[in-house]
Amino acid sequence: MSPAGPVQVVAGDSAAYDAAMHDLVQDKVASRLFARDHTLWGAAAESEAAQRLGWIDLPRTSRALLESIIERRDTLRAEGVDRIVLCGMGGSSLAPEVICADAGVELVVLDSSHPDAVRDVIDTDLARTAVVIASKSGGTVETDSQRRAYEQAFVEADIDPASRMVVVTDPDSPLDEFATGRGWTVFRADPEVGGRYSALSAFGLVPSGLAGVELQTLLDDASALVPALQEDSPANPALQLGAVMAVAARQGVDKMVLGDTREPSVGFAAWVEQLVAESTGKNGTGILPIDVGSTTAPNFTPASQDTVLVSCGPASDLPDAPSGWSAHVDAAMGAQMLVWEVATAVAGRLLGINPFDQPDVESAKAAAREMLDGSTETWAPDFVDGDVQVFTAGDWLPDGISTVAEAVRALLARLDQKSGYLAVQAYLDRDRDEVVTGLRTALAERTSRPVSFGWAPRFLHSTGQYHKGGPAQGVFLQVTGAQTQDLAVPDRPFTFGEFIEAQAAGDAHVLGSRGRPVLRLHVGRPEALAALREDVG
Structure with a gap:
C-alpha cells in the first residue's frame, strides 16, 4: 500500500506494480512529461502528442x-x-x-x-x-x-x-x-x-x-500539487495511480469501478469516465471506467474479479477489491483533476497507446450523418411488444423472440461471465426520464457483471470511444424514444428529434458492424419507461 497522500493504492501483483514504478522513475517519465516531451508515447504518437501537451x-x-x-x-x-x-x-x-x-x-x-x-x-x-x-x-x-x-x-x-x-x-x-x-x-x-x-x-x-x-x-490547489507530480519518485501520486490502472489492465483487470464518498455525489466519476475511456480505449486495449455513484452500489459492493475499485472524495478506507487492485484519491478539485490527467497519460505510456487521439469517435458521427441524409436504409424493428419497438444490430438475436423480457434475456446470455460488461445507453431527457438510471443497479444485481450507464449523446464523446475501440467485451442496451414534442433546429434540414434518432441508430450500427451485440428498446410514451424496470431488471 502506498503511504498516505492524495493517492493511496493497493496492487494485486506487487512485483509487477513495483517493476512498472521502477521503469517510470528510471525513464524520468514525470519530469519529461512536465517538460512537454512528446516522445513519451512512441513514434506513432509523436505528431499528436506534440500538439496536445499544453494542459501540463x-x-x-x-x-x-x-x-x-x-x-x-x-x-x-x-x-x-x-x-x-x-x-x-x-x-x-x-x-x-x-x-x-x-x-x-x-x-x-x-x-x-x-x-x-x-x-x-x-x-x-x-x-x-x-x-x-x-x-x-x-x-x-x-x-x-x-x-x-x-x-x-x-x-x-x-x-x-x-x-x-x-x-x-x-x-x-x-x-x-x-x-x-x-x-x-x-x-x-x-x-x-x-x-x-x-x-x-x-x-x-x-x-x-x-x-x-x-x-x-x-488553480492554486492544482499548482500546489505540481512539485509532487513532476517528481521522478515512487511517491509521485500520479505515477502510483497510472501504474495501478495500466498494470491491472495488462493482467485482465481492465474495468475500473468508481465510487464517490461525497454525500451527495458531485459527479466527479463521470468526468473520470470520459478522460480515461477516451484516452485509453483503442487498438483493442484500454481501461473501462464505470461510474456507479457510491461505494455501496452494486459492482463496487460486491465487485467482480476483473475490476479495480477506486473511491474518490473525502477520507475513506481503501476499498477491499476481490481482484486485489484498489485505490483511493482525495484532493481538492483542481488538484484531483490534474492528478487524474497525469495518471491517464502515464497509463497510456504503460499500455503502449496514444492517450491523446480518439480514432473511433468519428465513426459514430459519420454514421449519424448518413442516417440524416438518407444514404442508409431505414432501421426497421425486429418486433413490437406493447409500447416498445425492439431493434437489434448485429446478427445475434435467436429466432422466435417476441417480448422485451425475452430479448433482454437473450442479450444477457451473450455476456461473458469472466470478462464481459454491459453498457446501458439512454437517448432520453435526463431530467425527466431519470427513472431509467435504476436499470444500471438492477442489471448489475441480476448479472453480477460490471454495468455502465450513459446518457446520450454525451457518452458518445466519452466512453463511446472505448466501446468501439477497446476490447470486444461489451454488450449494449439502448433505450430511445419518449419524445413529447419535436423541435426544429433553425436553418438546418433536420430536427432535434431526427438528430438524436440518427445518433442512436448510427452508433448502434457501428457497434453491430464490429461484432458488438446491440439491443435497442424504443419506448413510445414517456409514461411507459417505468414498466421497463420489470421487463429488464
Whole structure:
C-alpha cells in the first residue's frame, strides 16, 4: 500500500506494480512529461502528442483568463443575468459541471440533443440567462444546434444575442469567426489542449467562473500539487495511480469501478469516465471506467474479479477489491483533476497507446450523418411488444423472440461471465426520464457483471470511444424514444428529434458492424419507461 497522500493504492501483483514504478522513475517519465516531451508515447504518437501537451502548464497559464472572466460575470450580474447555461459536449461540459457541483454553485448544463431537454432548458428563465457555447473544433453538431436554438429564442424575445452569448473555442475555428463577426464575447482556448484534458483551461474556467466559482482557489490547489507530480519518485501520486490502472489492465483487470464518498455525489466519476475511456480505449486495449455513484452500489459492493475499485472524495478506507487492485484519491478539485490527467497519460505510456487521439469517435458521427441524409436504409424493428419497438444490430438475436423480457434475456446470455460488461445507453431527457438510471443497479444485481450507464449523446464523446475501440467485451442496451414534442433546429434540414434518432441508430450500427451485440428498446410514451424496470431488471 502506498503511504498516505492524495493517492493511496493497493496492487494485486506487487512485483509487477513495483517493476512498472521502477521503469517510470528510471525513464524520468514525470519530469519529461512536465517538460512537454512528446516522445513519451512512441513514434506513432509523436505528431499528436506534440500538439496536445499544453494542459501540463494550465495551473499557471490559465491565470491570465481570470480577470476577463470576472469582468464578464460582473457585467452580466449588473444587468440582472445570473443564470448560466452551458452548451457543450464531453470534456467541455463534464468538467464545469463537476467544478460547479463541488463548489455548490448552480450551472445548467445542456449536453443533449433530445428535443424535450433542449426545449425545457431554453424555455426556463430566458430573461435572466446567459449562454456559454463551448466547442473546441467550433463544429460540434450538438453544440451548434443548441446555439442556433438559443440565438433564435433570444431574438424572438427581443434580447440581443450579443449581450447574452459567450463562446469558448479554439482560435480561428468556424465558431470563433462566426461569433466574432456578430460581436459576441469570445474566449479563445489554448489549441494545444485536447478536450478531455481541458478542465483547467478556458473550457472549464469560463462557465464555472461566470456561474460564480472562485477560480483562483481552483488553480492554486492544482499548482500546489505540481512539485509532487513532476517528481521522478515512487511517491509521485500520479505515477502510483497510472501504474495501478495500466498494470491491472495488462493482467485482465481492465474495468475500473468508481465510487464517490461525497454525500451527495458531485459527479466527479463521470468526468473520470470520459478522460480515461477516451484516452485509453483503442487498438483493442484500454481501461473501462464505470461510474456507479457510491461505494455501496452494486459492482463496487460486491465487485467482480476483473475490476479495480477506486473511491474518490473525502477520507475513506481503501476499498477491499476481490481482484486485489484498489485505490483511493482525495484532493481538492483542481488538484484531483490534474492528478487524474497525469495518471491517464502515464497509463497510456504503460499500455503502449496514444492517450491523446480518439480514432473511433468519428465513426459514430459519420454514421449519424448518413442516417440524416438518407444514404442508409431505414432501421426497421425486429418486433413490437406493447409500447416498445425492439431493434437489434448485429446478427445475434435467436429466432422466435417476441417480448422485451425475452430479448433482454437473450442479450444477457451473450455476456461473458469472466470478462464481459454491459453498457446501458439512454437517448432520453435526463431530467425527466431519470427513472431509467435504476436499470444500471438492477442489471448489475441480476448479472453480477460490471454495468455502465450513459446518457446520450454525451457518452458518445466519452466512453463511446472505448466501446468501439477497446476490447470486444461489451454488450449494449439502448433505450430511445419518449419524445413529447419535436423541435426544429433553425436553418438546418433536420430536427432535434431526427438528430438524436440518427445518433442512436448510427452508433448502434457501428457497434453491430464490429461484432458488438446491440439491443435497442424504443419506448413510445414517456409514461411507459417505468414498466421497463420489470421487463429488464
